[in-house]
Amino acid sequence: MVMSKYGKYKWVLMKGFFFLYLSLNFAFSADYLSPSSILKSPDEKVLYIACSTASKVIAFNVEKESVTKTYQLKENPSAIVVSRDGKYLFAGCPSSESAVYVVDIETGKTVKKLKTGHTVKALLTSPDGKRLYAVNQFNNNVSEFDIESGKETRKFPAVREPIAADISPDGKLMVIVNHLPMGRADLGIAAAAITVVELDSGNVIKSIQLPNGSTDLNDIKISPDGRYACVTHLLSRFHLPTTQLDRGWMNTNAKTIIDLKTLKILNTVLLDNVDRGAANPFAIGWTADGKYLCITHSGTHEVSIINFPMLIDKLSKLPEQVDHSKINDYITVSKTVSDVPNDLSFLVGLRTRLKLLDSDKCPRSIAVIGTRVYTANYFTDTISITEINTQNPHFKSVKLAPQKEWTIVRKGEFYFNDASICFQGWQTCASCHPGDGRVDGLNWDLLNDGIGNPKNTRSLLFSHKTPPAMSLGIRETAYTAVRSGIKSILFTVQQEDVAHSIDEYLKSLKPVPSPYLVNGSLSKSASRGKKIFNQAGCAECHPPPLFTNMKQYNVGIKGEFDKPTDLFDTPTLIEVWRTAPYLHDGSADTLKELFTVRNKNNQHGITENLSDGQLNDLIEYLLSI
Ligand code: HEC
Ligand code: HEC
Helix, strand or coil: CCCCHHHHHHHHHHHHHHHHHHHHHHHHHCCCCCEEEEEECCCCCEEEEEECCCCEEEEEECCCCEEEEEEECCCCCCEEEECCCCCEEEEEECCCCCEEEEEECCCCCEEEEEECCCCEEEEEECCCCCEEEEEEHHHCEEEEEECCCCEEEEEEECCCCEEEEEECCCCCEEEEEECCCCCCCCCCCCCCEEEEEECCCCEEEEEEECCCCEECCCCEEECCCCCEEEEEEEEECCCCECCCCHHHCCEEEEEEEEECCCCEEEEEEECCECCECCCCEEEEEECCCCCEEEEEECCCCEEEEEEHHHHHHHHHCCCCCCCCCCCCCCCCCCCCHHHHHHCCCCCCCCEEEEECCCCCCCEEEEEEECCEEEEEECCCCEEEEEECCCCCCCEEEEECCCCCCCCHHHHHHHHHCCHHHCHHHCCCHHHHCHHHHCCCCCEEECCECECCCCEECCCCCCHHHCCCECCCCCECCHHHHHHHHHHHCCCCCCCHHHHHHHHHHHHCCCCCCCCCCECCECCHHHHHHHHHHHHCCHHHHCCCCCCCCCCEECCCCCCCCCCCCCCEECCCCCCHHHCCCECCCCCECCHHHHCCCCCCCCCCCCCCCCCHHHHHHHHHHHHHC
């Protein structure tokens, strides 16, 4: 058969359409929503949900319990807030120069686009509705915008990776959550802090350090009466060798209550039970009357509903010290204020712990309307609706989109964040490797290299490409480390499929561009530093592109727990800007000291003759990698 000229065209055209159809289909099938933020409209009739992998915000009608509108954006939003008059939606899309889209809720049109810092994590508005605040995780600050002009007016400094914030109802104070601890990890004390800003003056008036071992802080919400702020976090028992999980031996999951009148910690209360961990407490919501404090557990797929007045009452009755004149009470665990952070039974009778339906995994955001709790579930693209009725709680699950089959990477990301693969749900891989397989800022005494020699948590970025694994290279590859992590840190036995998908997830991780880059390029100082890097012999052991030759050395940096024969794995330097503290034992909190006090014999590159300026350039380069 001879095809006419026209026929040929038709055939090519059809083929084109077919491929277009296939590729569109493919694009849509990978299009998970991954809801990361849920927020109610001022009239409480609509819930807005930021879909962090689908470039959209969806509006969910509370009465109809269905999606009624979609706001398409050009980027993936992970933070949202609605203007106090209910007219505009602000959607923050994280990147190295994050955008905040200002969308007219009625028309769905983007009316303005504001530029904020590196990786916007949360947005909030002032009570008078005039200002917008954007929490910039990797710039370690919060930007303030005048909503009308769209201009940035002030910046408030935080400590390390601010991730959430709240403003008191009177508009006077802002409390900012720092995700990770700052400083050395080998001194026995490591804990993240809450930064308190007085909004009138713009001054940081206090940094409230949480109890020792506090890391992975996730959310903070002030009670409706403005008296207390509550923050979710882990309380890590990093001093103990990691021999077991029972009774919160390694990681406990907690909330800390801060009295906003005194700006002091009222207490830290564990969310776990004696024989059941409540891994990865995430989002916080209050009922409007302040009676119930609701917390999601992303790791165990649960919601805790806590009777707050009863909790405050119980806490306020505890003495500072034991009264020895009274008969000893053998039943109560917490006899004094300082017993509470170790008491796994403190919430008994004050809290209802609710497991979401099997269709609902990883609740990472929460909204409370009346006595209904709405959680948006990250991995399943669903909303769970729970009625606060402590006698007879009932749930509902609503699909936000048709359920899509998980790719292997998605499955791995889920397991990495899933405490169901951990004995009694105490922790997840993400408990110690938060922020997509990075670091918690702590030292842990894992048993693979013997007992009594704690090591700083390593980032898993490029771990599979840079064997061996662990700072003593004790695991041949990351593949082995993943499997032994499940067995010896989560203390369970899982199908190979679980480890295999975690491998694929970790292999899919991409570096985040350094906040030290200027318009995506090295600054002048960093460019000079790059030359010094080569001259000082750094590139011999840290050659690009992975910045490691994958060999082990003694570079003259040994601590009291190291053996004379120990040789350390040369780490990649990619993202070294976010992996402090440094070295295998977390004993250096700045890069500068590595090449001054810690490198006296030029065993770690030749740095002795560098001037202050050259050293600063070298560090600027390292921080830009
Ligand atoms: C209790 C905290 C903790 C938990 C939970 C944890 N890790 Fe780790 N992980 C560490 C520490 C600490 C290191 C570094 C140890 C060293 O250098 O010897 C590490 C190192 C690793 C490494 C090697 C990185 C490298 O390139 O050297 C891999 C891979 C890893 N972890 C995977 C996992 C996986 C997968 C899970 C969950 C199954 C997990 N980890 C859970 C603390 C933890
Ligand atoms: C002989 C090989 C070698 C040379 C040369 C070398 N390094 Fe290293 N580097 C290492 C090893 C091994 C470690 C790990 C030490 C430890 O964990 O205690 C390390 C650690 C580091 C770290 C800490 C990373 C972290 O995450 O903890 C930085 C930063 C670093 N090197 C930068 C440099 C620079 C800059 C130079 C040049 C001045 C240099 N290195 C030269 C082998 C080398």
